[in-house]
Amino acid sequence: MTPTTRSLISPRELAEAIGVSESSIKRWADDGAVRAVRTSGGHRRIPIEDAVHFIRSSGQKVCRPEILGIDDAMPFTDALPAHGEEGDLLYRLLVEGSESGTRGFLVSLFLSGWTPAQIIDGPLSEAMVRVGELWKIDPSAIYVEHRATDISVQALSRIRSLIRIPLASARRAVGGAPSGDPYIIPSLGASLVLGSLGIRATNLGPETPVETLRHAIAELGPQIVWISAGVAAEPVKLRDEIVQLADEAAARECSVIVGGRMAQMLALPTRPNLYAGRSMAELEAFARGLVANGGHRVSDS
Numbered sequence: 001m002t003p004t005t006r007s008l009i010s011p012r013e014l015a016e017a018i019g020v021s022e023s024s025i026k027r028w029a030d031d032g033a034v035r036a037v038r039t040s041g042g043h044r045r046i047p048i049e050d051a052v053h054f055i056r057s058s059g060q061k062v063c064r065p066e067i068l069g070i071d072d073a074m075p076f077t078d079a080l081p082a083h084g085e086e087g088d089l090l091y092r093l094l095v096e097g098s099e100s101g102t103r104g105f106l107v108s109l110f111l112s113g114w115t116p117a118q119i120i121d122g123p124l125s126e127a128m129v130r131v132g133e134l135w136k137i138d139p140s141a142i143y144v145e146h147r148a149t150d151i152s153v154q155a156l157s158r159i160r161s162l163i164r165i166p167l168a169s170a171r172r173a174v175g176g177a178p179s180g181d182p183y184i185i186p187s188l189g190a191s192l193v194l195g196s197l198g199i200r201a202t203n204l205g206p207e208t209p210v211e212t213l214r215h216a217i218a219e220l221g222p223q224i225v226w227i228s229a230g231v232a233a234e235p236v237k238l239r240d241e242i243v244q245l246a247d248e249a250a251a252r253e254c255s256v257i258v259g260g261r262m263a264q265m266l267a268l269p270t271r272p273n274l275y276a277g278r279s280m281a282e283l284e285a286f287a288r289g290l291v292a293n294g295g296h297r298v299s300d301s
């Protein structure tokens, strides 16, 4: 089995990946700092997601990412850009069309402790804003926008594959972008942010009518619904639909958070379970608050 296809590693492999002794890893596993399972022969094995969780939470540096099956991150082991220059590097990787470079770079940021919200609000947004200016200079460069979106989706999905799978009993969230909104990254990003908090997040993606969210609420019973509104052809209609959705969701102890470039334009009215956020950091804070308060959002007052 090659390192890229397996999901369990031995204490020795984790030790080599982060440059510590095997006995340290075994001790941390026995202390519970690293979650490990036992084989039928009694040997400790560490799921990759748990190895990644340990690396991020303990601030360990990965010196051999290929052992974790994250070969794309190898060029960035000792070569992360200076703080503040991440967006610039990402922009160059996206414009070049570098899939492995983008994946490796964003996964390296994640391994080094960046949260998905920090990655999306920071370098990814910064780079995409610049990508969005290219068509004004050269309309034929519109393909670069499409390609940059696909490459970003691949990188965010890779990060998601390194996050612990939430328990079946975990809180649930569901969301998407409304009808007429083609934007893939924001809603995918929201699901990644929520997934990184241990929430079972179901991303319905772009072009999701509010009516479809209503069905999903009934079927899945989420505590959180997110709506990423990047485009709103009929803002008043969308606002009314969202308010109605929030009112129905309230009866199910479910809160609705709306974000995206158009969110502020919707001028949402005040409801106890309806919230407008500007960033993934705000989504993260909102979800943390909700989880900490047993599913009910603490009022802003």
Ligand code: B12
Binding pocket: 120, 121, 122, 124, 125, 128, 129, 130, 131, 132, 133, 135, 142, 145, 146, 149, 180, 181, 182, 183, 184, 185, 186, 187, 189, 190, 226, 227, 228, 229, 230, 231, 257, 258, 259, 260, 261, 276, 277, 278, 279, 280, 282, 283
């Ligand atoms: C990629 C892209 C496209 C792709 C989309 C591919 C796809 N399927 O996803 C394509 C090529 C299809 C496209 C089409 C168009 N696009 Co376009 N596009 C972009 C681009 C470059 C990136 C968008 C993106 O994914 N951003 C990444 C995400 C993470 O960022 P975000 O949406 O800003 O989200 C942040 C916050 O809003 C918030 N957030 C988002 N969702 C949520 C949800 C919750 C719950 C919370 C709390 C927060 C939150 O957090 C995020 C991170 O901070 C932007 C540039 C830009 N400045 O945004 C232009 C941009 C949005 N597009 C623009 C335009 C004009 C168009 C087109 C009209 C023409 C064109 N340029 O091709 C069409 C119209 C499409 C339509 N049907 O309406 C303009 C919009 C200008 C305006 N004033 O509205 C922009 C700003 C580019 C520009 N500078 O001109 N586009």
